[in-house]
Amino acid sequence: xxxxxxxxxxxxxxxxxxxxxxxxxxxxxxxxxxxxxxxxxxxxxxxxxxxxxxxxxxxxxxxxxxxxxxxxxxxxxxxxxxxxxxxxxxxxxxxxxxxxxxxxxxxxxxxxxx
Amino acid sequence: xxxxxxxxxxxxxxxxxxxxxxxxxxxxxxxxxxxxxxxxxxxxxxxxxxxxxxxxxxxxxxxxxxxxxxxxxxxxxxxxxxxxxxxxxxxxxxxxxxxxxxxxxxxxxx
Numbered sequence: 001x002x003x004x005x006x007x008x009x010x011x012x013x014x015x016x017x018x019x020x021x022x023x024x025x026x027x028x029x030x031x032x033x034x035x036x037x038x039x040x041x042x043x044x045x046x047x048x049x050x051x052x053x054x055x056x057x058x059x060x061x062x063x064x065x066x067x068x069x070x071x072x073x074x075x076x077x078x079x080x081x082x083x084x085x086x087x088x089x090x091x092x093x094x095x096x097x098x099x100x101x102x103x104x105x106x107x108x109x110x111x112x113x114x
Numbered sequence: 115x116x117x118x119x120x121x122x123x124x125x126x127x128x129x130x131x132x133x134x135x136x137x138x139x140x141x142x143x144x145x146x147x148x149x150x151x152x153x154x155x156x157x158x159x160x161x162x163x164x165x166x167x168x169x170x171x172x173x174x175x176x177x178x179x180x181x182x183x184x185x186x187x188x189x190x191x192x193x194x195x196x197x198x199x200x201x202x203x204x205x206x207x208x209x210x211x212x213x214x215x216x217x218x219x220x221x222x223x224x
Contacts, residue, residue, distance in 0.1 A: 002157060002159065004157070035214075041216060042118075042120075042203060042214040042215055042216040042217050043158070043203065043214040044214075045211055045212065045213070045214075048211070056211050058211065090157055090158070092157070102148070102160045102163070103158075103160070103212065105150075105157030105158045105159065106157050107155070107156055107157050108157055
C-alpha cells in the first residue's frame with residue numbers, strides 16, 4: 001500500500017461527458033502528480049501541484065484541468081470526453097517540490113469512454 | 115523535453131535466468147534514473163534508482179548501470195523468480211518531471 005488513495009477505481013461514461021477523479025496523497029506529501037497511461041503506452045505526465053499551486057505542466061489537454069485543495073487532496077477534471085480519453089489515470093505524491101525523488105503512485109482510476 | 119526509449123517491449127525468461135532491460139534518454143542534463151515495477155492492477159512502485167554521479171547500483175537481485183556518455187541505462191534482474199513478472203518502466207529527469215519509457219512486460223516462465 002503506497003498510501004495514495006484514488007477514487008473512483010473504475011468509471012464508465014459517454015462521449016461529451018465530464019468526470020472528476022480524486023486523489024489523496026500520502027500523509028505529509030505536498031506534491032501531487034497526475035499521469036495518464038493509455039493502452040500499450042507508458043506513463044504520460046499531465047500536471048504537478050505543490051502545496052496548492054500548479055508547478056509543472058506536461059501533455060495535458062485544454063479539456064482537462066486539475067487543482068489541489070488546502071487539505072492537499074487533488075482532483076483531475078476531464079470534460080468533453082472523447083473515446084481516446086479512455087485510459088488509466090494515476091496520481092502520485094512525493095515530499096519534495098523540486099529535485100528527483102521517489103514518487104508514490106495510487107492504484108489508478110480506469111476511465112472508459114463509450 | 116526528455117525522451118526516453120525502452121527496449122524490449124516484452125521479455126520472456128526462464129525462471130532462474132537473468133533479464134536485462136535497456137533505456138536511452140535524450141537530455142544530457144538528466145541526472146536521476148529510477149526504475150518502477152507495475153504489477154497487475156496496481157500502480158508503479160520504485161524498485162531502484164541511480165543518480166548521474168554513480169555508474170552502477172545494486173540491491174540484492176537487481177542492479178542498474180548508467181553510461182552517461184552514451185546516454186543509456188539498464189536494469190538487470192538475476193535469478194528471476196515468478197514474482198518478478200510485471201511491467202517495468204525506466205524514467206529519467208533532471209528536475210521533478212519524470213519522463214517514462216513505454217514499459218517492458220516481463221514474464222518469468224516456471
